[in-house]
Amino acid sequence: xxxxxxxxxxxxxxxxxxxxxxxxxxxxxxxxxxxxxxxxxxxxxxxxxxxxxxxxxxxxxxxxxxxxxxxxxxxxxxxxxxxxxxxxxxxxxxxxxxxxxxxxxxxxxxxxxxxxxxxxxxxxxxxxxxxxxxxxxxxxxxxxxxxxxxxxxxxxxxxxxxxxxxxxxxxxxxxxxxxxxxxxxxxxxxxxxxxxxxxxxxxxxxxxxxxxxxxxxxxxxxxxxxxxxxxxxxxxxxxxxxxxxxxxxxxxxxxxxxxxxxxxxxxxxxxxxxxxxxxxxxxxxxxxxxxxxxxxxxxxxxxxxxxxxxxxxxxxxxxxxxxxxxxxxxxxxxxxxxxxxxxxxxxxxxxxxxxxxxxxxxxxxxxxxxxxxxxxxxxxxxxxxxxxxxxxxxxxxxxxxxxxxxxxxxxxxxxxxxxxxxxxxxxxxxxxxxxxxxxxxxxxxxxxxxxxxxxxxxxxxxxxxxxxxxxxxxxxxxxxxxxxxxxxxxxxx
Amino acid sequence: xxxxxxxxxxxxxxxxxxxxxxxxxxxxxxxxxxxxxxxxxxxxxxxxxxxxxxxxxxxxxxxxxxxxxxxxxxxxxxxxxxxxxxxxxxxxxxxxxxxxxxxxxxxxxxxxxxxxxxxxxxxxxxxxxxxxxxxxxxxxxxxxxxxxxxxxxxxxxxxxxxxxxxxxxxxxxxxxxxxxxxxxxxxxxxxxxxxxxxxxxxxxxxxxxxxxxxxxxxxxxxxxxxxxxxxxxxxxxxxxxxxxxxxxxxxxxxxxxxxxxxxxxxxxxxxxxxxxxxxxxxxxxxxxxxxxxxxxxxxxxxxxxxxxxxxxxxxxxxxxxxxxxxxxxxxxxxxxxxxxxxxxxxxxxxxxxxxxxxxxxxxxxxxxxxxxxxxxxxxxxxxxxxxxxxxxxxxxxxxxxxxxxxxxxxxxxxxxxxxxxxxxxxxxxxxxxxxxxxxxxxxxxxxxxxxxxxxxxxxxxxxxxxxxxxxxxxxxxxxxxxxxxxxxxxxxx
Numbered sequence: 012x013x014x015x016x017x018x019x020x021x022x023x024x025x026x027x028x029x030x031x032x033x034x035x036x037x038x039x040x041x042x043x044x045x046x047x048x049x050x051x052x053x054x055x056x057x058x059x060x061x062x063x064x065x066x067x068x069x070x071x072x073x074x075x076x077x078x079x080x081x082x083x084x085x086x087x088x089x090x091x092x093x094x095x096x097x098x099x100x101x102x103x104x105x106x107x108x109x110x111x112x113x114x115x116x117x118x119x120x121x122x123x124x125x126x127x128x129x130x131x132x133x134x135x136x137x138x139x140x141x142x143x144x145x146x147x148x149x150x151x152x153x154x155x156x157x158x159x160x161x162x163x164x165x166x167x168x169x170x171x172x173x174x175x176x177x178x179x180x181x182x183x184x185x186x187x188x189x190x191x192x193x194x195x196x197x198x199x200x201x202x203x204x205x206x207x208x209x210x211x212x213x214x215x216x217x218x219x220x221x222x223x224x225x226x227x228x229x230x231x232x233x234x235x236x237x238x239x240x241x242x243x244x245x246x247x248x249x250x251x252x253x254x255x256x257x258x259x260x261x262x263x264x265x266x267x268x269x270x271x272x273x274x275x276x277x278x279x280x281x282x283x284x285x286x287x288x289x290x291x292x293x294x295x296x297x298x299x300x301x302x303x304x305x306x307x308x309x310x311x312x313x314x315x316x317x318x319x320x321x322x323x324x325x326x327x328x329x330x331x332x333x334x335x336x337x338x339x340x341x342x343x344x345x346x347x348x349x350x351x352x353x354x355x356x357x358x359x360x361x362x363x364x365x366x367x368x369x370x371x372x373x374x375x376x377x378x379x380x381x382x383x384x385x386x387x388x389x390x391x392x393x394x395x396x397x398x399x400x401x402x403x404x405x406x407x408x409x410x411x412x413x414x415x416x417x418x419x420x421x422x423x424x425x426x427x428x429x430x431x432x433x434x435x436x437x438x439x440x441x442x443x444x445x446x447x448x449x450x451x452x453x454x455x456x457x458x459x460x461x462x463x464x465x466x467x468x469x470x471x472x473x474x475x476x477x478x479x480x481x482x483x484x485x486x487x488x489x490x491x492x493x494x495x496x497x498x499x500x501x502x503x504x
Numbered sequence: 505x506x507x508x509x510x511x512x513x514x515x516x517x518x519x520x521x522x523x524x525x526x527x528x529x530x531x532x533x534x535x536x537x538x539x540x541x542x543x544x545x546x547x548x549x550x551x552x553x554x555x556x557x558x559x560x561x562x563x564x565x566x567x568x569x570x571x572x573x574x575x576x577x578x579x580x581x582x583x584x585x586x587x588x589x590x591x592x593x594x595x596x597x598x599x600x601x602x603x604x605x606x607x608x609x610x611x612x613x614x615x616x617x618x619x620x621x622x623x624x625x626x627x628x629x630x631x632x633x634x635x636x637x638x639x640x641x642x643x644x645x646x647x648x649x650x651x652x653x654x655x656x657x658x659x660x661x662x663x664x665x666x667x668x669x670x671x672x673x674x675x676x677x678x679x680x681x682x683x684x685x686x687x688x689x690x691x692x693x694x695x696x697x698x699x700x701x702x703x704x705x706x707x708x709x710x711x712x713x714x715x716x717x718x719x720x721x722x723x724x725x726x727x728x729x730x731x732x733x734x735x736x737x738x739x740x741x742x743x744x745x746x747x748x749x750x751x752x753x754x755x756x757x758x759x760x761x762x763x764x765x766x767x768x769x770x771x772x773x774x775x776x777x778x779x780x781x782x783x784x785x786x787x788x789x790x791x792x793x794x795x796x797x798x799x800x801x802x803x804x805x806x807x808x809x810x811x812x813x814x815x816x817x818x819x820x821x822x823x824x825x826x827x828x829x830x831x832x833x834x835x836x837x838x839x840x841x842x843x844x845x846x847x848x849x850x851x852x853x854x855x856x857x858x859x860x861x862x863x864x865x866x867x868x869x870x871x872x873x874x875x876x877x878x879x880x881x882x883x884x885x886x887x888x889x890x891x892x893x894x895x896x897x898x899x900x901x902x903x904x905x906x907x908x909x910x911x912x913x914x915x916x917x918x919x920x921x922x923x924x925x926x927x928x929x930x931x932x933x934x935x936x937x938x939x940x941x942x943x944x945x946x947x948x949x950x951x952x953x954x955x956x957x958x959x960x961x962x963x964x965x966x967x968x969x970x971x972x973x974x975x976x977x978x979x980x981x982x983x984x985x986x987x988x989x990x991x992x993x994x995x996x997x
Contacts, residue, residue: 088858116828
């Protein structure tokens with residue numbers, strides 16, 4: 012893309028005068044308030060050459076915005092802990108609220124370049140353009156407005172700008188060593204940036220190259236483009252909000268395979284055997300956890316299953332072997348008021364394990380294609396798209412040195428009824444059973460359709476489902492422990 | 505405190521048997537659910553000797569808790585960014601929700617010890633016992649339940665435990681080098697811990713020493729103490745919720761001094777002078793910002809003042825000089841649904857500047873003693889206590905290399921009416937004026953009493969108020985710029 016740009020074109024003097032005109036600030040203020048009222052979340056990223064005076068170009072935009080509701084971020088300032096949670100986690104964590112604005116001076120593009128240039132010194136592995144495009148598509152499909160800018164300058168201007176900056180700051184000037192330098196390598200970086208822009212200039216999220224040769228020119232260009240694009244996006248956003256079709260829960264591409272029907276629910280284990288295997292696997296797991304921490308292999312363990320399927324008990328036997336500082340159990344229920352403000356994956360991204368640690372999810376992101384589908388909480392188009400989104404996300408995790416195990420705890424309808432009644436009869440367990448559990452049970456068949464489709468469409472080589480025969484609780488617990496142990500052993504080889 | 509402890513006492517065999525009894529887990533589950541229902545937030549910290557098997561002692565507690573609503577933290581794992589926000593900021597940021605539980609295996613006590621032992625290598629400066637006691641008192645006065653445990657073992661047991669741990673983990677065992685070692689220094693650390701416990705064993709937040717010589721014994725002791733103390737705390741919590749006196753907004757100790765009445769509102773500056781000074785101070789500030797970043801001096805700038813007093817314009821002239829990546833404007837309005845769940849200072853703590861950066865607050869924590877007092881939003885006892893709490897907090901910031909400027913923008917009643925009407929007449933500004941502004945204006949005299957008291961009681965040597973004569977907007981802007989510039993120059997000397 013950069014090859015096609017002729018630098019140095021300028022706005023007319025008349026237009027430039029506008030930059031000093033107060034009415035410009037009013038325009039941005041107005042569209043910003045409109046976006047806030049409509050609840051459209053906005054992400055603006057300003058990539059570009061170093062020393063392209065991005066601070067001043069961005070500064071002019073910020074000066075004319077209402078401070079209420081925007082935040083400036085820089086991937087160059089992410090701390091190791093955040094980066095350890097995999098490449099895209101920091102950006103998910105920082106997603107703006109509806110009506111809020113996140114501005115990135117260094118975004119995922121910077122982070123990819125930086126990880127490639129720094130190699131092993133980097134806390135993150137470089138991601139691929141495919142992952143970036145998938146990530147951006149998820150945001151856009153989730154109704155985030157994404158504007159991508161690249162400030163382009165010539166080699167001469169870059170040199171000039173460095174000189175000027177040194178002069179202004181005097182002794183206080185210093186090269187920021189944590190950020191890679193482009194000095195002396197303009198041609199090499201031109202090629203890098205050009206390829207980057209080409210590969211990620213998608214229909215949904217096109218790049219806008221800003222001519223940075225002249226500061227005021229660039230400021231005005233960025234400013235007017237942001238105002239124009241926000242207005243356009245707002246129209247689309249409102250249109251889309253108004254045209255939701257009623258949810259039906261019906262699959263677009265029904266599947267023939269019914270993995271749940273093939274489960275042998277009569278599998279059991281003897282008490283003696285259980286005791287021995289429990290001890291054996293828990294001891295192994297203790298050691299594997301220490302090794303994973305050392306090696307920086309993170310683990311995500313997802314538990315799904317019928318109500319009263321024994322998830323809690325299985326999790327307990329798993330965590331019993333673990334150092335409490337290196338795992339976290341994340342229970343998932345209906346999204347709360349805050350969680351509802353974000354794309355549905357947000358609340359799982361913010362609970363990603365730290366580097367080398369383990370995150371256990373008691374119910375998961377698969378709620379999107381189960382309860383949200385069956386109960387018609389989510390438009391068909393949205394949960395139907397989720398299979399691909401989830402597969403992409405789990406691939407991103409896998410590529411970032413995360414081991415993933417997903418368990419479906421399978422029981423039958425009779426067993427569930429038996430367990431519900433047992434719980435109701437036990438004063439220490441009755442709180443576990445609510446009217447909702449009985450209601451969900453009434454929709455057993457709908458859930459079965461959804462689960463069969465889910466397991467079929469999201470069983471991948473990098474994140475396979477394990478269906479656990481769970482009528483015999485001891486058998487289920489050992490199968491879970493064995494699967495996790497073998498997964499870690501394989502990934503730590 | 506440690507001197508008085510005779511180690512090695514044991515529970516009877518009968519009691520120890522209970523540890524395997526399922527009813528124990530039910531007890532904790534029940535009190536945990538009761539605390540959740542009542543909305544009591546809980547902080548449990550487990551300090552103690554290294555190799556006192558805290559993982560296992562804590563693990564047993566966690567195994568018997570409902571994963572819903574508790575998080576385990578370790579100050580040994582805080583990233584530099586979090587630590588750079590001053591000593592107590594990470595703990596504030598992690599405050600539990602009502603009904604939630606935060607468990608610290610390494611708490612502020614560890615962080616203080618570690619900062620002292622690591623000296624200049626540490627990202628935080630060690631705090632004082634006074635600050636710790638004040639911090640804990642603020643939490644307790646804010647209705648957080650705080651339980652502090654210290655796991656105590658003898659030198660022999662420590663040596664034994666290291667041996668055992670090496671045996672279990674085999675090759676996977678390694679000393680965690682980021683945590684200071686106590687090996688070979690038992691006596692020295694005994695003295696350190698003993699003094700620490702003595703100095704912070706307050707009536708509000710007493711220490712509980714757990715005898716860690718025998719693992720099961722310690723597990724049972726911790727478990728039963730937590731159950732007992734939570735039950736006690738819950739009774740007090742509910743009692744306190746039920747006995748709030750109606751708010752009156754009246755001061756307990758009215759003050760004679762009226763700083764607002766001494767302001768000379770006729771001060772002005774010429775256009776020419778304004779232009780020159782603006783340029784001069786903005787240029788200075790640019791350099792000072794770079795120097796502050798280099799030196800690690802953070803800045804907090806608090807703006808308060810009458811509605812339409814010109815805060816926005818003053819902030820704009822300030823930020824105009826700054827690199828957008830190194831400052832953040834935090835507008836404060838009525839707390840939202842999430843913010844209401846926490847102690848009132850929480851939302852300001854989470855917006856602390858990163859090390860060397862600047863946080864500008866457009867309205868501040870002083871809302872506690874202004875709008876919350878005048879509008880009777882807060883019980884008298886709570887806002888009356890806030891003067892001392894705010895002074896303590898600002899002292900904590902100051903001691904942590906934060907420069908603090910606080911501005912009150914003073915206009916008179918006539919000027920405010922003029923500005924309100926001007927705004928209403930301008931289509932680009934009318935959104936700034938709401939019915940609430942007119943309502944607040946009706947309580948001018950009540951606010952005046954509150955502001956006079958606030959300025960008098962919270963003007964300290966480390967965080968003085970600057971009253972800005974703001975009828976002439978240009979004069980006000982220059983005074984703000986000059987004050988910030990001089991503050992930074994003084995602190996950077």
